[in-house]
Amino acid sequence: MPSTSSRRLPRGRHALAPEEVARIQRERLCRAMAEVMSEKGYAATAVEDVLKHAGVSRQTFYRIFSSKQDCFLASFETACAVSLERMPAPGDGDPIERCEAALVHHLRTVAAELPFARLFLIEAFAAGPEAIRRRADREAAMTAALAGLLGVRDDGGRFTCRMVVSAICAMVAPPVARKDLDALHAVGPAMTAHVRRLWDAGAFGAGTGPR
Numbered sequence: 001m002p003s004t005s006s007r008r009l010p011r012g013r014h015a016l017a018p019e020e021v022a023r024i025q026r027e028r029l030c031r032a033m034a035e036v037m038s039e040k041g042y043a044a045t046a047v048e049d050v051l052k053h054a055g056v057s058r059q060t061f062y063r064i065f066s067s068k069q070d071c072f073l074a075s076f077e078t079a080c081a082v083s084l085e086r087m088p089a090p091g092d093g094d095p096i097e098r099c100e101a102a103l104v105h106h107l108r109t110v111a112a113e114l115p116f117a118r119l120f121l122i123e124a125f126a127a128g129p130e131a132i133r134r135r136a137d138r139e140a141a142m143t144a145a146l147a148g149l150l151g152v153r154d155d156g157g158r159f160t161c162r163m164v165v166s167a168i169c170a171m172v173a174p175p176v177a178r179k180d181l182d183a184l185h186a187v188g189p190a191m192t193a194h195v196r197r198l199w200d201a202g203a204f205g206a207g208t209g210p211r
Contacts, residue, residue, distance in 0.1 A: 026064050028054045030075040034115035042072065042126040072119075072127050073134070079116035080138050096199055098149045100192045103168070107188050110172060111181050121173040139165055150204055157205025164195060 016024075032054035037045045047068050051058055065071040110117040124135040139162075146152075146161045168191060175184035198204065 022064065025054075025056055025060055026074065027078070029056055029061060029064065029071055030078045031115075032056075033071050033075040034079065034119045037072075037123050038115035038118045042123040047071075069127060069131075072123075073131060075116070075119055076124060076127075076131060076134060079113070079120045080134075095150045096192070096196050099146065099195055100188075102146070102149055103188050103192060106168075107172070107185055110176065111184055114176055114179055117172070117176045121169060121176055139169065150199070152204050154205040157203075160198060160203045160205070164191075164198075167191070 029050060032050045033045070036049045036053050040049065045068070047058070047061060050068075050071065051061055061071070065074065120135065120138070124131040142165045143158065143162045146165060147158050150157070150161065152158055152161055168187070171187050171191070172184060175181070175187070
C-alpha cells in the first residue's frame with residue numbers, strides 16, 4: 001500500500017504542489033476509511049469518523065469525494081492496487097512453485113494491510129452493487145493471474161482456477177476479521193498442497209498433471 005497515505009502535511013506554508021497536497025489527502029482519507037471500517041464495519045462508519053481519523057476537514061473531504069461510498073470505492077481500488085503487484089511471472093519452472101510463491105506474497109500483503117484486506121474481503125458486500133461488481137472483477141483478475149502462472153488454457157482449467165481463488169478468499173476472510181495472523185498464514189501451505197493434488201489429478205485441464 002502507498003506509504004504516503006499516513007503522511008501529515010507540514011504546518012504553515014509549504015512548497016508542495018496543489019496536486020501533491022490533494023494526493024496525500026486522498027490517500028490519508030482512503031486509509032482512514034479502511035481503518036475505521038475495520039473496527040466499525042461499513043454500515044456503522046460515518047463520514048465524521050473518517051474525518052477525525054484522517055485529521056482532514058469536511059470541506060476537504062467533499063472536495064475530493066462526493067459521498068461515503070465514493071470514498072469507500074477509492075479505498076477499495078487502493079486495496080486492489082497491490083494484489084497483483086510483484087507476483088511471479090509466468091515462465092519456466094515448476095508451476096506449483098510459482099503458485100505457492102504467489103500465494104505467500106498475497107498472504108503477506110494481506111497480513112501487512114489487514115484493514116484494506118477486510119475492506120476487500122468483507123465490507124464490499126455491505127457497500128452496494130458497485131462495490132460487489134468491482135470485487136467480482138478483481139476476483140476475475142486474480143483468476144486470470146493464477147491461470148497464467150499455471151499455464152492453464154482451457155475453460156475447465158480456468159473454472160478450477162476460479163474455484164481456487166474463491167476458496168482462498170473465503171478461507172482468508174475469517175482470520176482477517178479476527179486479526180488472527182497465525183490462522184491467516186496457515187492457509188498458505190494447506191491451499192498449496194490442495195492445488196498440487198488438483199494439478200496431479202489433471203483438474204487444471206490439458207497439459208497439466210504429473211510430468
